Amino acid sequence: xxxxxxxxxxxxxxxxxxxxxxxxxxxxxxxxxxxxxxxxxxxxxxxxxxxxxxxxxxxxxxxxxxxxxxxxxxxxxxxxxxxxxxxxxxxxxxxxxxxxxxxxxxxxxxxxxxxxxxxxxxxxxxxxxxxxxxxxxxxxxxxxxxxxxxxxxxxxxxxxxxxxxxxxxxxxxxxxxxxxxxxxxxxxxxxxxxxxxxxxxxxxxxxxxxxxxxxxxxxxxxxxxxxxxxxxxxxxxxxxxxxxxxxxxxxxxxxxxxxxxxxxxxxxxxxxxxxxxxxxxxxxxxxxxxxxxxxxxxxxxxxxxxxxxxxxxxxxxxxxxxxxxxxxxxxxxxxxxxxxxxxxxxxxxxxxxxxxxxxxxxxxxxxxxxxxxxxxxxxxxxxxxxxxxxxxxxxxxxxxxxxxxxxxxxxxxxxxxxxxxxxxxxxxxxxxxxxxxxxxxxxxxxxxxxxxxx
Numbered sequence: 004x005x006x007x008x009x010x011x012x013x014x015x016x017x018x019x020x021x022x023x024x025x026x027x028x029x030x031x032x033x034x035x036x037x038x039x040x041x042x043x044x045x046x047x048x049x050x051x052x053x054x055x056x057x058x059x060x061x062x063x064x065x066x067x068x069x070x071x072x073x074x075x076x077x078x079x080x081x082x083x084x085x086x087x088x089x090x091x092x093x094x095x096x097x098x099x100x101x102x103x104x105x106x107x108x109x110x111x112x113x114x115x116x117x118x119x120x121x122x123x124x125x126x127x128x129x130x131x132x133x134x135x136x137x138x139x140x141x142x143x144x145x146x147x148x149x150x151x152x153x154x155x156x157x158x159x160x161x162x163x164x165x166x167x168x169x170x171x172x173x174x175x176x177x178x179x180x181x182x183x184x185x186x187x188x189x190x191x192x193x194x195x196x197x198x199x200x201x202x203x204x205x206x207x208x209x210x211x212x213x214x215x216x217x218x219x220x221x222x223x224x225x226x227x228x229x230x231x232x233x234x235x236x237x238x239x240x241x242x243x244x245x246x247x248x249x250x251x252x253x254x255x256x257x258x259x260x261x262x263x264x265x266x267x268x269x270x271x272x273x274x275x276x277x278x279x280x281x282x283x284x285x286x287x288x289x290x291x292x293x294x295x296x297x298x299x300x301x302x303x304x305x306x307x308x309x310x311x312x313x314x315x316x317x318x319x320x321x322x323x324x325x326x327x328x329x330x331x332x333x334x335x336x337x338x339x340x341x342x343x344x345x346x347x348x349x350x351x352x353x354x355x356x357x358x359x360x361x362x363x364x365x366x367x368x369x370x371x372x373x374x375x376x377x378x379x380x381x382x383x384x385x386x387x388x389x390x391x392x393x394x395x396x397x398x399x400x401x402x403x404x405x406x407x408x409x410x411x412x413x414x415x416x417x418x419x420x421x422x423x424x425x426x427x428x429x430x431x432x433x434x435x436x437x438x439x440x441x442x443x444x445x446x447x448x449x450x451x452x453x454x455x456x457x
Contacts, residue, residue, distance in 0.1 A: 298379050
């Protein structure tokens, strides 16, 4: 099984993800990615390939950063150390500095003991599966090491936080466009603990930052986009107009309105899609979402004349669909939102800025803007210990799915999704009521257990 998952290499730091592995990945990535760079001219005066490396606030990121930097430099690559910076900030500077590759050391929303390594190709885009396979194939391979002047140089990079914050604010219209708005930002004690509050304040908002005191051990610990309770309470306590919660590497965000009610990724995408459409900036009047997005999103945008294309689950697949069709907005229900006019990956701080810009420009509350989407009740049942490979071909199961869809008669939907890593099938049902969704999901789960039993 590949060491690469849906978002790079991830595992228990110093368990599966060791300094030795990080060192080897640095060498292998340097050799593969530099060989696959495009034909853009190398900047004048640059004699060696260039990489940028950033990390989140996990204490394990310190030794993993040194290991991967050592691997890159030993392969003849110059390295700029960005230190603590969100994943989208690393992607931005990979592109801005015309680096040959970017590296982000983070396990995103995972607990602190985990960590991960994500690679970015030139331009700041995530790698495709073929490049990851090639990197893995070169791990431990014998090679001719450069010596003397051929090894890479390692340098701290100037002011990455200031440069990235200025980029974020520069994507908005006008001077201090968020003036008059009060916002709570939960930084998950993660990579955006400094740059997130700074960008929102520079854009004119009054910012109350929580989860912004990282100590290397507290990332995602009861805070951030997977733990919204503190954000809900803080928004109500401070009388804020809205609140946004980031994850550990700040590539996604979720929101709550002024009353502390949740606003999920589907609602955020609807708000941004309609804002872009109103200004004639939504390419082909199309949003790219995933198969897990709620039917309520599709229905709301259909009423507004916006089409929704659905990709496989995972922000990399959303981005692939966006690039293939030239679309400029996409994302996931979980809060990964890609504003492709300004970013090459999901960006939680950028998303918060643009949602708030819509609030300020329209004079409408977040609750009112989000209300365009009426979320259908959604039930997800995981059926374990089954032959997931037959989920799309078993005749009796396919017949049961067709019958369920006919029963819902366009008022809901059914999705069977085999797990990518486990022997299980996920049964997802949306229906007009929770009772109906639960009943249909339970019935289909029984068929999956019976027909796909190992």
